[in-house]
Amino acid sequence: MQSDDPIAAQVWKFFTRTKQNLPNQQRMENLTWRMMALSMRKKQQEQRSREK
Numbered sequence: 001m002q003s004d005d006p007i008a009a010q011v012w013k014f015f016t017r018t019k020q021n022l023p024n025q026q027r028m029e030n031l032t033w034r035m036m037a038l039s040m041r042k043k044q045q046e047q048r049s050r051e052k
Contacts, residue, residue, distance in 0.1 A: 008032070008039035 005013070012032040015022070022028060 006036070006039050006043065008036035012036045 012029070012035070015025070015028045015032045
């Protein structure tokens with residue numbers, strides 16, 4: 001995993017790669033996708049508020 005990726009993106013990538021071996025794999029992938037999206041949206045909003 002790359003160190004410049006947000007932690008939520010790293011978790012999503014992990015579950016995407018290992019989903020064949022995990023119970024409830026699609027649900028976990030979906031949950032981590034949503035977490036990643038929320039994290040990235042929050043980061044963008046913080047950057048925009050700093051620019052103003």
